Amino acid sequence: MGFLILNRVFQAALVMIVVAMAAFVLSNYVGDPISNMVGQEATQEDRDQLREDLGLNDPAPVQFVRFIGNALQGDFGISYRLQRPVSDLVAERLPATLELVMVSAIFALVVGIPLGIFTALYRTFWGSRLILTVSLAGVSLPTFVVGILLIYVFSVTLQWLPSFGRGETTALGGWTTGLLTVDGWRAIIMPAITLGLYQLTLILRLVRAEMLEVLRTDYIKFARARGLTNRAINFGHALKNTMIPVITIVGLNIGGLIAFSIVTETVFQWPGMGLLFVQAVQFADVPVMSAYLVLASLIFVLTNLVVDILYVVIDPRLRTERRVKAGV
Amino acid sequence: MTRLFIAICVVMGMVLPAAAQDENVLRWASRGDALTFDPHGQNETPTITALTQVYETLVSRDAALTLMPRLATSWEITEPTVWEFQLREGVTFHDGTPFTAEDVAFSLTRAQGDSSDFRSLINTIESVEVVSDHVVRVHTSVPTPLLVANLTDVFIMSAAWSSTHNVEEAQDFAAGEENYAVRHANGTGPFTLELREPDIRSVFTRFDGWWGLEVFEPHNVDRIIYTPITNDATRVAAILSGEVDFVLDPPLQDLRRLESAPGLQVQQTAQVRTIFFGLDQASDELRSSNIRGANPFADRRVRLAMYQAIDIDAIQSRIMRGLSQPAGVIISPPINGHTAALDTRPGFDPDAARQLMADAGYADGFSVTLDCPNNRYVNDEAICQATVAMLARIGIEVTLDAQPKSLHFPKIDNRETDFYMQGWGVPTLDSEYVFQFLYYTGRRNNGTGYSNARLDELTDLMAQELDEARRNEMIAEAWAIATEDIVFLPLHHQVIVWAVSDEFDQPIVANNTPQFYMGRFTD
Numbered sequence: 148m149g150f151l152i153l154n155r156v157f158q159a160a161l162v163m164i165v166v167a168m169a170a171f172v173l174s175n176y177v178g179d180p181i182s183n184m185v186g187q188e189a190t191q192e193d194r195d196q197l198r199e200d201l202g203l204n205d206p207a208p209v210q211f212v213r214f215i216g217n218a219l220q221g222d223f224g225i226s227y228r229l230q231r232p233v234s235d236l237v238a239e240r241l242p243a244t245l246e247l248v249m250v251s252a253i254f255a256l257v258v259g260i261p262l263g264i265f266t267a268l269y270r271t272f273w274g275s276r277l278i279l280t281v282s283l284a285g286v287s288l289p290t291f292v293v294g295i296l297l298i299y300v301f302s303v304t305l306q307w308l309p310s311f312g313r314g315e316t317t318a319l320g321g322w323t324t325g326l327l328t329v330d331g332w333r334a335i336i337m338p339a340i341t342l343g344l345y346q347l348t349l350i351l352r353l354v355r356a357e358m359l360e361v362l363r364t365d366y367i368k369f370a371r372a373r374g375l376t377n378r379a380i381n382f383g384h385a386l387k388n389t390m391i392p393v394i395t396i397v398g399l400n401i402g403g404l405i406a407f408s409i410v411t412e413t414v415f416q417w418p419g420m421g422l423l424f425v426q427a428v429q430f431a432d433v434p435v436m437s438a439y440l441v442l443a444s445l446i447f448v449l450t451n452l453v454v455d456i457l458y459v460v461i462d463p464r465l466r467t468e469r470r471v472k473a474g475v
Numbered sequence: 476m477t478r479l480f481i482a483i484c485v486v487m488g489m490v491l492p493a494a495a496q497d498e499n500v501l502r503w504a505s506r507g508d509a510l511t512f513d514p515h516g517q518n519e520t521p522t523i524t525a526l527t528q529v530y531e532t533l534v535s536r537d538a539a540l541t542l543m544p545r546l547a548t549s550w551e552i553t554e555p556t557v558w559e560f561q562l563r564e565g566v567t568f569h570d571g572t573p574f575t576a577e578d579v580a581f582s583l584t585r586a587q588g589d590s591s592d593f594r595s596l597i598n599t600i601e602s603v604e605v606v607s608d609h610v611v612r613v614h615t616s617v618p619t620p621l622l623v624a625n626l627t628d629v630f631i632m633s634a635a636w637s638s639t640h641n642v643e644e645a646q647d648f649a650a651g652e653e654n655y656a657v658r659h660a661n662g663t664g665p666f667t668l669e670l671r672e673p674d675i676r677s678v679f680t681r682f683d684g685w686w687g688l689e690v691f692e693p694h695n696v697d698r699i700i701y702t703p704i705t706n707d708a709t710r711v712a713a714i715l716s717g718e719v720d721f722v723l724d725p726p727l728q729d730l731r732r733l734e735s736a737p738g739l740q741v742q743q744t745a746q747v748r749t750i751f752f753g754l755d756q757a758s759d760e761l762r763s764s765n766i767r768g769a770n771p772f773a774d775r776r777v778r779l780a781m782y783q784a785i786d787i788d789a790i791q792s793r794i795m796r797g798l799s800q801p802a803g804v805i806i807s808p809p810i811n812g813h814t815a816a817l818d819t820r821p822g823f824d825p826d827a828a829r830q831l832m833a834d835a836g837y838a839d840g841f842s843v844t845l846d847c848p849n850n851r852y853v854n855d856e857a858i859c860q861a862t863v864a865m866l867a868r869i870g871i872e873v874t875l876d877a878q879p880k881s882l883h884f885p886k887i888d889n890r891e892t893d894f895y896m897q898g899w900g901v902p903t904l905d906s907e908y909v910f911q912f913l914y915y916t917g918r919r920n921n922g923t924g925y926s927n928a929r930l931d932e933l934t935d936l937m938a939q940e941l942d943e944a945r946r947n948e949m950i951a952e953a954w955a956i957a958t959e960d961i962v963f964l965p966l967h968h969q970v971i972v973w974a975v976s977d978e979f980d981q982p983i984v985a986n987n988t989p990q991f992y993m994g995r996f997t998d
Contacts, residue, residue, distance in 0.1 A: 229673045230511050231653040295708050302716040310712040416704045418675040431881035
């Protein structure tokens with residue numbers, strides 16, 4: 148078991164090094180940062196001087212080693228665009244993204260699981276068919292279309308919800324939260340729905356499929372034969388066994404939510420990491436781009452690692468199989 | 476069920492609109508935020524727009540772009556290389572310290588520092604002499620007739636405040652850290668910077684101690700909240716839903732929608748920015764052409780043929796939706812040196828163009844790559860696509876390479892393009908600026924490689940000529956040369972469009988920099 152975890156950690160570290168290299172290499176091919184940093188009237192000497200000062204003339208390996216060394220200390224340099232340390236920017240933006248991801252994940256779970264159960268239990272009811280048909284739209288509509296549709300209906304036409312921003316935020320130490328004010332909740336409704344819609348339909352369909360599968364198994368039939376109530380069978384036995392794959396998928400998808408939040412954040416001008424990244428790309432703001440890539444993959448790698456380890460902990464079969472294979 | 480009902484009630488309570496406010500709050504949005512609040516950090520229009528609410532300059536421009544006194548009340552040339560400024564009395568900074576000549580001397584010196592982005596505007600200044608508390612003399616190395624026009628973007632800071640907060644030099648990228656002035660401000664202007672969250676929100680509050688409240692008709696804006704909204708559709712939705720009162724850059728495709736919306740007005744005016752194509756006419760052969768050993772663009776007939784092959788009216792009506800002024804010269808009407816005669820194009824005439832191509836020996840045409848930005852000018856990429864089709868009709872096979880501005884402009888700087896789109900604005904409102912940057916031999920922004928000894932000579936002369944009539948003759952001669960040589964292919968002058976709530980009255984200005992003390996809530 149210890150060996151397995153060590154193995155996974157080693158793999159994660161390897162992935163991170165590759166990502167760091169990709170971030171670094173990419174940074175050398177996304178335009179000339181110097182021309183963005185100085186005005187159009189700056190002289191050639193100024194440009195050369197700045198290039199030298201920023202170390203952009205050093206050999207690539209030297210720059211890469213410096214990059215890794217600084218990154219390990221959380222130092223990604225100064226943003227070319229905003230002229231502020233990247234670590235400060237990330238620290239400011241991370242709460243917005245994490246809050247959005249959290250709320251949309253909860254939304255997807257709280258709505259998706261009951262709907263999944265409902266459609267599994269009442270397969271032939273017209274309401275179930277309607278839910279399934281509508282959920283198709285959730286899978287097939289691109290995020291930005293959903294966002295703009297919501298804005299059109301609830302902001303422009305009905306004028307109920309704000310079309311952009313995070314509303315009023317409260318600072319709790321270094322963390323800003325919008326979840327303590329009415330304004331903040333009003334602002335998060337549409338972005339969270341937009342971001343969570345795809346996850347919701349995924350969970351709905353997964354729960355439904357798993358549930359149907361489980362309901363056909365022998366132990367459910369046996370439970371019925373024992374005369375247990377429908378409630379006890381459906382929720383006590385069937386749902387519990389349905390949840391294992393659902394939790395795995397949700398865990399893995401948290402990383403996906405963070406990645407997809409780029410689009411949602413742009414549409415709603417949500418001041419999180421994704422928006423920061425998009426603007427950095429347009430400006431060839433290399434320090435911010437590399438920081439984002441490294442951080443996003445770190446989150447991915449960490450969630451994967453945790454899920455992997457949890458899987459082994461939860462499911463005894465995995466451990467036994469390993470031992471058998473290893474000949475223990 | 477009761478619980479569900481309560482939950483619905485709570486949600487509905489949340490979505491009800493917030494209560495009306497007593498103070499006049501101007502909420503406005505544009506695509507991109509200011510890059511910094513350091514007054515000498517970035518010479519870029521959105522940044523200057525934000526700064527101009529808080530900081531002031533010695534000389535400013537009114538809504539018609541004529542020079543007007545601001546922190547200086549009058550100015551004159553006392554000797555060929557000396558400008559004397561009388562400074563306004565009774566002006567205080569937001570922190571309460573009085574404004575004096577020392578602050579002017581400090582600020583002009585700071586703006587000339589190595590890390591300042593404004594230094595080339597005022598690089599002829601040798602020293603700033605403090606004569607008394609409210610008189611300064613600016614000594615220049617050579618006669619500088621345009622000094623006053625160049626000072627319209629150079630903001631004045633407090634010497635004491637800068638020293639307290641250790642910001643005596645403009646922000647330096649290479650330093651790897653931000654300075655205090657990037658997110659804090661202490662100007663003399665009509666609004667104070669209350670809150671600065673870059674890319675999220677900036678809040679400005681009315682400065683009751685502003686001198687202008689007694690000099691101009693007092694404004695009634697108590698607070699300004701600025702939010703950058705990157706996405707076009709969201710920005711439009713924000714003003715349609717009444718969440719903002721002013722959008723600086725509404726997308727062209729939504730103008731009709733905005734015009735028909737109740738409670739909104741769409742204003743427009745010609746901008747001081749002209750869009751044009753540049754052609755490398757100096758290289759021995761083009762990088763991207765099938766013609767080897769010769770440069771087709773070096774032949775004036777080819778350049779004229781291309782000029783005549785561009786159907787500018789089609790571009791104006793179909794791509795720009797009427798929001799452009801076809802141009803015959805790369806300076807727009809407010810700029811000194813512009814004349815109606817200069818600003819006429821040779822007629823659109825594909826037949827004449829084909830004949831010119833044949834005369835030049837390119838009856839079968841040639842191939843070339845057109846480099847174009849796709850996020851800098853209004854509909855830049857669409858204009859380039861249309862041009863590709865128009866040039867195909869005279870046999871020029873154009874490959875379009877449209878890229879973000881961060882990739883496009885270095886190609887011009889590094890001479891890696893044969894044929895490119897460019898746009899140019901003129902903050903000094905004088906032709907010299909254009910000759911200096913775009914026509915002068917070897918200048919970085921002159922991607923054409925064009926070189927004309929007489930034009931260079933005239934440019935040097937006009938920079939120092941104090942006699943206005945003689946200077947204007949030089950400008951006219953220079954334009955005659957430049958136009959005759961067809962160095963660039965002018966397209967159009969851009970038009971600025973603002974979307975404003977009916978409740979707010981803001982005069983539109985051609986430099987696209989709204990000064991909100993000029994605005995009024997009308998209720």
